[in-house]
Amino acid sequence: xxxxxxxxxxxxxxxxxxxxxxxxxxxxxxxxxxxxxxxxxxxxxxxxxxxxxxxxxxxxxxxxxxxxxxxxxxxxxxxxxxxxxxxxxxxxxxxxxxxxxxxxxxxxxxxxxxxxxxxxxxxxxxxxxxx
Amino acid sequence: xxxxxxxxxxxxxxxxxxxxxxxxxxxxxxxxxxxxxxxxxxxxxxxxxxxxxxxxxxxxxxxxxxxxxxxxxxxxxxxxxxxxxxxxxxxxxxxxxxxxxxxxxxxxxxxxxxxxxxxxxxxxxxxxxxx
Numbered sequence: 001x002x003x004x005x006x007x008x009x010x011x012x013x014x015x016x017x018x019x020x021x022x023x024x025x026x027x028x029x030x031x032x033x034x035x036x037x038x039x040x041x042x043x044x045x046x047x048x049x050x051x052x053x054x055x056x057x058x059x060x061x062x063x064x065x066x067x068x069x070x071x072x073x074x075x076x077x078x079x080x081x082x083x084x085x086x087x088x089x090x091x092x093x094x095x096x097x098x099x100x101x102x103x104x105x106x107x108x109x110x111x112x113x114x115x116x117x118x119x120x121x122x123x124x125x126x127x128x129x130x131x
Numbered sequence: 132x133x134x135x136x137x138x139x140x141x142x143x144x145x146x147x148x149x150x151x152x153x154x155x156x157x158x159x160x161x162x163x164x165x166x167x168x169x170x171x172x173x174x175x176x177x178x179x180x181x182x183x184x185x186x187x188x189x190x191x192x193x194x195x196x197x198x199x200x201x202x203x204x205x206x207x208x209x210x211x212x213x214x215x216x217x218x219x220x221x222x223x224x225x226x227x228x229x230x231x232x233x234x235x236x237x238x239x240x241x242x243x244x245x246x247x248x249x250x251x252x253x254x255x256x257x258x259x260x261x262x
């Protein structure tokens with residue numbers, strides 16, 4: 001079981017920004033710090049912006065920063081956003097399963113319950129806990 | 132976030148065997164029922180045997196069956212076995228991370244806590260709940 005690289009990068013960006021609260025940061029700077037492809041980070045940063053986690057100030061001297069105090073950014077919420085695909089097994093993807101037992105399968109409900117427990121634990125923490 | 136296909140297949144095999152308690156089943160039969168490659172299932176069945184979940188009776192008229200009553204097979208335990216790689220993010224794999232924040236990272240502990248919640252929920256169920 002694994003979270004996507006996308007989630008990994010999103011959390012690293014947020015932790016970086018939370019650790020530098022008094023300045024504007026740049027994607028290049030974060031990419032260099034983490035030795036991550038700038039192109040990968042561009043997409044992550046764009047999405048984090050569209051979800052309201054970070055503000056982008058354009059132009060010379062511009063950059064990115066957290067849109068809210070770190071203590072208000074709940075880790076479970078971030079992971080719900082970044083893990084678009086929370087279909088924990090194949091049969092969770094509509095129309096993409098040939099599982100014979102699907103119609104009467106109780107496993108799906110139980111795996112969803114386990115996933116809820118996973119996210120509920122992450123809801124106990126905010127970004128501030130990781131700075 | 133996703134479980135491996137390996138876990139998916141292991142659960143399907145156990146559910147199949149649990150649903151046919153009064154006979155010996157064959158890998159070919161399960162492969163045909165689920166439209167899964169027989170080769171994939173061979174490995175899964177071998178491992179389920181080595182972990183003590185199923186018995187194999189060799190020879191003519193042989194086959195496989197559950198080694199214990201379905202009510203004694205705990206789903207959380209099965210998933211702990213099949214998900215060898217419970218490294219939920221890259222940095223959990225020793226020597227395989229270049230994450231700059233790893234030395235002081237609290238995220239690792241929290242993700243492990245969330246994973247424990249996930250598995251603890253699965254521990255509430257046995258195979259018998261899915262038959």
